[in-house]
Amino acid sequence: xxxxGFWSFVGLTAGIYAIFALGLQVQYGLAGLLNFGHVASMxxxxxxxxxxVVRFGLAEWQAAAAGIAAAMAAGLxxxxxxxxxxxxxxxxxxxxxxxxxRYVLLNRQDLTGGPEGTIGLLGRGQAAAYNTDWDSLIxxxxxxxxxxxxxxxxxxxxxxxLIWLVAAGLLLVVRRASVMPWGRVLRxxxxxxxxxxxxxxxxxxxxxxxxxxxxxIAGAAGVLYAxxxxxxxxxxxxxxxxxxxxxVLILGGAARVFGVPLGALLFGLLFAGTRFFDFWPLSxxxxxxxxxxxxxIIGLLLIGLMYYRPQGLLGRRQEMxxx
Amino acid sequence: xSELPQLIVDGLVSGAVLAIAAVGVSxxxxxxxxxxxAHGDYLTFGAYAGLGVTALGLSMVxxxxxxxxxxxxxxxxxxxxxxxxxxxxxxxxxxxxxTAIGLALxxxxxxxxxxGAGSRAYPVDQFSVERLGPVRVSISQLIAISLSIVxxxxxxxxxxxxxxxxxxxAFADNPELxxxxxxxxxxxxxxxxxxxxxxxxxxxxxxxxxxxxxDPNMGWNLLLPIFAAVVLGTxxxxxxxxxxxxxxxxxxxxxxxxxxGGGIPASYKYVVAFLALILMLLVRPQGLLGRRARAx
Numbered sequence: 001x002x003x004x005g006f007w008s009f010v011g012l013t014a015g016i017y018a019i020f021a022l023g024l025q026v027q028y029g030l031a032g033l034l035n036f037g038h039v040a041s042m043x044x045x046x047x048x049x050x051x052x053v054v055r056f057g058l059a060e061w062q063a064a065a066a067g068i069a070a071a072m073a074a075g076l077x078x079x080x081x082x083x084x085x086x087x088x089x090x091x092x093x094x095x096x097x098x099x100x101x102r103y104v105l106l107n108r109q110d111l112t113g114g115p116e117g118t119i120g121l122l123g124r125g126q127a128a129a130y131n132t133d134w135d136s137l138i139x140x141x142x143x144x145x146x147x148x149x150x151x152x153x154x155x156x157x158x159x160x161x162l163i164w165l166v167a168a169g170l171l172l173v174v175r176r177a178s179v180m181p182w183g184r185v186l187r188x189x190x191x192x193x194x195x196x197x198x199x200x201x202x203x204x205x206x207x208x209x210x211x212x213x214x215x216x217i218a219g220a221a222g223v224l225y226a227x228x229x230x231x232x233x234x235x236x237x238x239x240x241x242x243x244x245x246x247x248v249l250i251l252g253g254a255a256r257v258f259g260v261p262l263g264a265l266l267f268g269l270l271f272a273g274t275r276f277f278d279f280w281p282l283s284x285x286x287x288x289x290x291x292x293x294x295x296x297i298i299g300l301l302l303i304g305l306m307y308y309r310p311q312g313l314l315g316r317r318q319e320m321x322x323x
Numbered sequence: 324x325s326e327l328p329q330l331i332v333d334g335l336v337s338g339a340v341l342a343i344a345a346v347g348v349s350x351x352x353x354x355x356x357x358x359x360x361a362h363g364d365y366l367t368f369g370a371y372a373g374l375g376v377t378a379l380g381l382s383m384v385x386x387x388x389x390x391x392x393x394x395x396x397x398x399x400x401x402x403x404x405x406x407x408x409x410x411x412x413x414x415x416x417x418x419x420x421x422t423a424i425g426l427a428l429x430x431x432x433x434x435x436x437x438x439g440a441g442s443r444a445y446p447v448d449q450f451s452v453e454r455l456g457p458v459r460v461s462i463s464q465l466i467a468i469s470l471s472i473v474x475x476x477x478x479x480x481x482x483x484x485x486x487x488x489x490x491x492x493a494f495a496d497n498p499e500l501x502x503x504x505x506x507x508x509x510x511x512x513x514x515x516x517x518x519x520x521x522x523x524x525x526x527x528x529x530x531x532x533x534x535x536x537x538d539p540n541m542g543w544n545l546l547l548p549i550f551a552a553v554v555l556g557t558x559x560x561x562x563x564x565x566x567x568x569x570x571x572x573x574x575x576x577x578x579x580x581x582x583x584g585g586g587i588p589a590s591y592k593y594v595v596a597f598l599a600l601i602l603m604l605l606v607r608p609q610g611l612l613g614r615r616a617r618a619x
Contacts, residue, residue, distance in 0.1 A: 034417060081605055087416060088358055089558075092550050093604060096597035099547055103594045243424050250421060288440065292432040299432070302425030307409060310418045 006272065008156040014268030015163035016225050018261045020241075021248035022170055023217035025260050028249065030183055031210035032190030034091040037078070037098030038218055038245050041071040043237035045219030046226040047105060047112060053130040054121040060133035064227075068219035074101075075215025079208045095239055105234035117233030118226075131230045159228050166224065167261065170217055175257045177213075186210055244271075247302060253311055270298065329458045330576045336464045336533055338572020339471035344526035344545070345552035345564035346478055347519030353495030353559030354515045357406065360423040362523060363546030364430035367539055369394035369524030370531040371438055377446050386445070387470065390524040398520025399513060401426070407512075427543065434539040442536035445528075449535050463532040474525055475565060478518070482561055487514050495559055548575075548593060551600035557610030566611055574599050 020042060027033040049067035052058040058066070082093045105112045113120030113128070121128035138155055145153050177183045189196045189203050197203045226232060248267045252259025271294070285293065348362050373390035377383065409422055447466070452459045460468075482488040487510070494501040494511050502508060530545060531537045548571060556567025578595040579586045587595060603610070 028417075034420070036420075081601070085604055085608055089554065089604060089608065091358070091420065092547075092554060093601055096547055096551070096600055100594050100597050103591065107588065107590050240428075243428075246421060246424070289436055292435045295428050295432040296436070299425040299428030302428070303405070303422050306414065306418045306422045306425070307412065310412075310414065 008154075008160055010265075010268040010272045011160045012156065012163060012228060013272055014261075014264040015160065015167050016221055016228070017244065017248050017267055018167045018264035019163070019170060019224065020218055020221035021245040021252075021264060022167070022174055022257075022260050023214040023221065024245050024249050025214075025257060026174055026177075026210050026217065027214035029257070030178055030186040030190065031207050032087075033083075033207060033211060033214075034087050035094050035211070035214070036091040036239070036242055037094030037096070038214075039237045039239065039241040040078075040094075040098035040101045041075060041215040041218035042222035042225065042241070043098070043101050043105065043234070044074050045071040045222035046232060046237075047118075049223055049226055050118045050121060050130040050232075051111065053133075054118070054128045060130065063130075064223045067223055068216050071219025071222065072212050072216040075212045076208065079211040083204060083207050083211070095242070098237070098239060098242065102234050102237055105237070112234070115233060115235070117236075118231055129230070131227065134227050135230075163224055163228070166220065170220070171257060171261065174217075178257060182206075182209075244298075247298065250302075250305060250310075270294075270301070326580060327582075328456070330580055331573065332458045332460060332464075334573035334576030335569065336468050336572070337575065338569035339468055339475075340526050340529045340533065340568075341545075341548055341552045341572050342565045342568025343471055343474050343478075343522045343529075344549045345556070345568045346561050347522040347526075348549055349553045349556070349559055349561050349564035350491065350495070350515050351519050352553065353561070354491060354511060355406065355410070357419055358423065358550075360420065360546065361427035361430055362519075362549065363542035363544070364427050364434070365394055365398060365520060365523035365542065366527030366530060366545060367434055367542035368397055368430065369527030370537060370541060371434060371443075371539070372524065373528040374443055374445065374531070383445065383447065383466070387525065387528055390528040391521045392524070394524025394527065395517050395520035398516040398523065402513060402516045406516075427546075431539055431543055438539060440538060442538050443531075444536045445532055447532060461533075463535070467529040467533050470525065470529060474522065478522070478561065478565075481518070487511070491515060492561070548596045551596050554600055555603050555610055557613035560610070560612050563610055563612040570611070571596055571599065 020038070023041065024035060024038050027035045027038075045064075045067035047067075048070040049060070049063040052063035052066055053060055078094060078097055082090055085093060106115055108114070109120070110123075112118075118130060119127050121130070138158055141158060142153055142155070145151060178187070185196065185201050186206055189201065189206055193203055225236075244267065248260065248263040250263070251266050252261070252263030344362070344366060347365075348359060351357055351359050351362070369390040372393040373383075373386035376386040376389045405422070405426065409419065414422065445463075447463055449461065449463065451462050453462070453465065480488075482492060490501065490506045490511055491514065493504070494506055494508070498508075527542060530541060534541065549568075552567035552571045553564050554567070555570060556563030556565065575592045575596050577583075578592070579589050
């Protein structure tokens with residue numbers, strides 16, 4: 001329990017999921033959009049960054065900005081074509097979109113490295129790395145810190161600080177946006193679309209803006225994911241990841257901005273906890289079986305939560321019931 | 324030129340399996356307004372139920388019967404312990420989505436836990452092939468297509484001729500009117516799950532057969548193409564789902580035809596299916612057999 005490796009893993013997982021789920025919070029919590037392909041934004045940002053650095057020689061920060069922009073553009077594209085559809089159709093279109101992205105990443109080996117992941121970006125036999133700028137920056141920061149204070153701060157601790165700083169900043173931005181007229185109009189659209197449009201609000205444009213903002217935030221989560229792990233494959237962006245974001249959102253209470261970090265921490269504990277805990281009776285299972293058990297527990301938790309407390313830990317029940 | 328008839332036959336075979344799975348999803352949606360994200364895992368359950376029977380040394384016929392019966396029982400059982408109580412709590416769209424996704428996670432990984440991650444296959448000779456004129460058809464494909472035809476005929480008769488089938492369609496079309504006309508809702512719901520589960524069990528076994536080797540991810544991987552077939556053929560409309568399944572099967576196979584600008588690589592099959600779905604929703608969101616007002 002006191003292993004620092006365990007807690008930094010919980011913190012990193014929770015931080016990245018907090019940012020990722022915050023994007024969903026903007027889309028669902030504010031605008032009521034059922035985006036089931038959220039992971040596509042993360043994948044597009046991470047891959048755009050890696051490809052621009054490795055194959056086009058951009059500086060990493062430029063590539064990161066381009067990655068977030070690409071995620072946002074993809075969000076706009078999906079919105080422009082599909083926002084007019086009914087909620088359940090929109091959910092199916094978005095999940096299909098995220099799977100199209102994953103299949104293309106898997107199959108365009110010449111562009112993406114294919115199933116081998118970003119290490120294959122330069123083709124077979126050459127190990128590609130997109131993270132050299134970032135790693136040298138982190139190394140310089142560690143040196144400076146240790147020369148000033150004499151403390152040896154690990155890479156994970158620095159990443160933890162950075163990720164949670166970004167999360168806190170974005171949280172405040174979203175919190176601010178949700179109480180501004182922009183956010184209030186969005187919530188009125190979520191509650192009653194016709195009423196909002198009858199007083200002259202452009203429902204479509206507002207929803208599109210929420211979708212694009214959510215996609216950009218998810219793109220930021222994708223960039224941080226890439227910076228932390230230095231290597232990823234298309235299968236890191238399975239539909240399951242989208243569902244995990246929904247778990248985070250719902251654990252915290254979908255309509256509460258500050259529910260997101262709480263949900264992310266609980267999810268991080270659950271996700272990492274079942275990976276690290278190996279006392280009896282879990283010690284009877286091998287690691288693959290424990291991974292299955294972890295997903296069974298997450299599934300049961302989702303079912304139980306939806307049954308007993310559909311509003312999440314901080315939400316209001318009325319928002320989740322059938323009209 | 325002998326490529327085209329072969330692609331059509333392959334498309335019809337995979338389309339038939341999609342079609343019978345899609346009818347179940349569509350009936351469940353039409354009657355319970357539930358998008359069942361766990362339906363793919365019902366297919367997987369059926370496939371492994373059948374595999375368990377063949378492992379005992381029994382024939383494929385017995386395996387098919389057991390796969391169908393076991394999956395129907397699973398579907399009805401889950402209605403009783405899960406979907407019934409959830410419905411009584413008046414769960415909204417998102418709650419029921421999330422519940423279905425949770426169920427999908429539980430089912431799929433419980434199957435993983437029991438059977439392991441390795442690929443399995445039915446004891447059917449994968450390499451024995453019949454020649455019918457210009458096309459080659461494997462034994463698995465022959466079994467799949469003939470059982471699908473039987474299943475489709477049975478569904479057709481059930482929906483069109485029996486009183487329970489008519490009640491189901493009436494309820495899907497207009498629940499208030501059907502309830503006023505004396506349709507027993509509880510009975511309809513159980514019958515719907517019975518049919519949907521039986522079809523899922525059959526579709527799962529047939530998909531396992533035509534795929535050759537399969538693992539516990541099989542049904543989950545097939546879920547989105549099934550949804551695509553359902554939406555293509557108008558969500559909630561059982562006949563539409565059949566049509567959607569066949570159209571999608573044909574579109575996926577024909578997209579690899581070399582005459583069409585060299586053809587699309589087979590690994591993009593599902594991408595083609597999803598693009599067909601998205602295109603359909605943009606041009607005709609109500610599906611092949613629907614009325615426009617309902618989809619927007």
